[in-house]
Amino acid sequence: MAFKTAIIGLGIMGQRMLEHMFLHPEFVVDTIWDPDSAACQSAQKLAPDALIASNAEAAFSNVDLVYLACPPAPRKAYALTASAQGKAVFLEKPLGVDVAESRVLVRELTAAGVPSAVNFTQAAGRALTDVSAGSKVGALGDLMGVDIIVTYPHWPRAWQQTADWLRFRDEGGMTREVISHFLFLSERILGPLELVWAEPEYPPQGDLCETHVAARLVNGAGLPVTIMGSVGGAQPDRQEVTIKGSKTSRRISEFTIDTVSSGGQFEPSSSAPTDTRATGLKAQLDDMVLLMNGKPNRLATIQEALRVQILIEGILSGQRAS
Numbered sequence: 001m002a003f004k005t006a007i008i009g010l011g012i013m014g015q016r017m018l019e020h021m022f023l024h025p026e027f028v029v030d031t032i033w034d035p036d037s038a039a040c041q042s043a044q045k046l047a048p049d050a051l052i053a054s055n056a057e058a059a060f061s062n063v064d065l066v067y068l069a070c071p072p073a074p075r076k077a078y079a080l081t082a083s084a085q086g087k088a089v090f091l092e093k094p095l096g097v098d099v100a101e102s103r104v105l106v107r108e109l110t111a112a113g114v115p116s117a118v119n120f121t122q123a124a125g126r127a128l129t130d131v132s133a134g135s136k137v138g139a140l141g142d143l144m145g146v147d148i149i150v151t152y153p154h155w156p157r158a159w160q161q162t163a164d165w166l167r168f169r170d171e172g173g174m175t176r177e178v179i180s181h182f183l184f185l186s187e188r189i190l191g192p193l194e195l196v197w198a199e200p201e202y203p204p205q206g207d208l209c210e211t212h213v214a215a216r217l218v219n220g221a222g223l224p225v226t227i228m229g230s231v232g233g234a235q236p237d238r239q240e241v242t243i244k245g246s247k248t249s250r251r252i253s254e255f256t257i258d259t260v261s262s263g264g265q266f267e268p269s270s271s272a273p274t275d276t277r278a279t280g281l282k283a284q285l286d287d288m289v290l291l292m293n294g295k296p297n298r299l300a301t302i303q304e305a306l307r308v309q310i311l312i313e314g315i316l317s318g319q320r321a322s
Contacts, residue, residue: 002025002026002027002028003026003027003028003064003065003088003289003292004028004030004062004063004064004065005021005027005028005029005030005063005064005065005066005067006030006031006032006033006053006059006060006063006065006066006067006082006087007021007029007031007032007033007043007050007059007067007069008032008033008034008056008059008066008067008068008069008070008078009034009068009069009070009071009092010032010033010034010036010039010040010042010043010069011034011039011069011162011163012159012160012162012163013069013092013119014032014034014039014043014067014069014070015039015042015043015046016277016281017067017069017119017281018032018043018046018047018050019046020278020281020282020285021047021067021285022046022047023282024282024285026285026289027065027285029047029049029050030050030051030062030063031050031051031052031053031058031059031062031063032044032047032050032051032052032053032059033052033053033054033055033056033058033059034070040052056070056074056078056081057078057081060081060082060085060087061085063087064087064088064292065087065088065089065090065115065288065292066078066079066082066087066088066089066090067090067091068089068090068091068092069092070092071163071165071171072094072095072096072097072171072176073096073097073170073171075091075092075095075096075105076096076101076102076104076105079091079105079109079116080105080108080109080112082114083108083109083112083114083116084112086112086114087114088114088115088116088291088292089109089114089115089116089117090116090117090118090119090288091116091117091118091119091302091305092118092119093118093119093120093176093180093181093184093300093305093308094176094180094305094308094309094312095118095302095305095306095308095309096309097170097171097176097309097313099306099309099310099313102306102309103306105302106302106303106306109302110302115291115292115294116301116302117288117291117297117299117300117301117302118299118300118301118302118304118305119284119299119300120180120181120184120185120300120304120305120308121181121255121280121281121284122181122184122185122252122255122256122280123184123188123284123287123298123299123300124280124283124284124286124287124297124298124299125255125256125279125280125283125284126256126258126279126283127252127255127256127257127258128185128188128252129298130258130269131189131243131250131252131258132188132189134250135189135243135245138247139245139247139248140243140244140245140246140247140248140249140250141245141246141247141248142245142246142247143189143190143223143243143244143245144223144244144245144246144249145190145223145224145225145226145244146182146186146189146190146223146224146225146226146241146242146243146244147225147226147228147241147242147244148179148182148183148186148225148226148227148228148229148240148241148242149227149228149229149238149239149240149241149242150174150178150179150182150228150229150230150238150239150240151229151230151231151233151235151237151238152174152230152231152237152238153231153232153233153234153235153236153237154231155167155173155174155209155211155231156172157237166209167208167209168207168208168209169202169206169207169208169209169210170207172209173209173210173316174209174210174213174229174231175200175210175213175229175312175315175316176312176316178229178239179213179227179229179312179315180308180309180312181255182227182241183217183225183308183311183312184300184304184305184308185241185252186217186225186241187304187307187308189243190219190223190225191219191220192219192220192307193217193218193219193225193311194217194218194219194321195215195216195217195311195314195315195319195320195321196215196216196217196218196320196321197215197216197319197320197321198213198214198215198216198314198315198316198317198318198319198320199213199214199215199318200212200213200315200316200317200318201213210229210316211230211231211232212229212230212231213227213228213229213230213315213316214227214228214229215227215315217311227315237254238253239253239254239255240252240253240254247262248260248261248262249261249266250269251266255280256277256280284299287299
């Protein structure tokens with residue numbers, strides 16, 4: 001039988017996941033909720049049989065899985081309410097913005113024993129899977145580190161304008177929303193990272209999110225992860241992470257475009273055709289089925305997400321190693 005799912009938060013990610021769950025044979029979107037009634041009505045067009053709940057908690061009663069696509073601040077309360085009822089929990093990233101609160105969340109979700117994961121969208125995708133496998137068999141040679149570059153003409157991006165919270169320092173910004181994905185990927189390849197130094201830059205209006213960020217992290221062997229992010233200027237969006245090896249390097253652009261270089265120009269990898277958003281989301285949902293059935297899967301664990309959150313919040317505060 002398909003897993004009955006409640007979706008809380010019906011903005012861009014909530015509706016995107018709803019659409020792909022509707023197409024997936026192992027999921028049924030049973031209930032939906034968002035504080036914005038217009039978002040609820042828009043989402044129901046994608047899943048006409050879904051019930052619009054009266055509030056978030058009311059959406060949990062008749063489902064197996066709760067997907068939380070709301071902004072970060074309320075996720076902990078919703079996740080713990082759902083887990084207390086024995087429901088599996090699938091959270092959007094970041095896990096949270098308050099590290100102490102997220103530590104409590106991880107501890108209590110673990111104690112509840114329900115299936116739980118965080119939607120770092122590259123986790124089950126072909127690009128990360130292939131690069132990780134290649135690094136383990138020596139296809140890259142000796143690993144040399146990772147470079148992360150993100151640049152945008154505007155933040156939030158044009159398609160994110162309805163999510164106004166993304167422009168504020170408390171919960172939003174490109175570091176939490178995008179760079180967190182690439183730090184997750186970096187830890188999957190290099191192992192746990194430690195922040196060495198970070199330099200975020202904020203606009204004069206103190207409640208707005210960062211416009212520039214630079215940071216350096218290292219793994220246990222001292223291999224570096226270098227981050228550069230900026231907003232401004234007439235340019236296309238640029239989102240890329242390069243895993244550098246002594247023999248070959250792999251570059252993943254726009255989350256799914258996997259290319260390889262042995263010293264010359266980056267060329268499409270042997271795993272082409274590359275992922276699309278649709279195949280990437282389907283892979284995440286396929287692995288969610290595995291998690292729900294107690295089987296090994298590639299989804300980001302809540303413990304991995306907490307590690308990434310600690311690094312991200314350290315970067316945003318300009319933390320330096322002692």
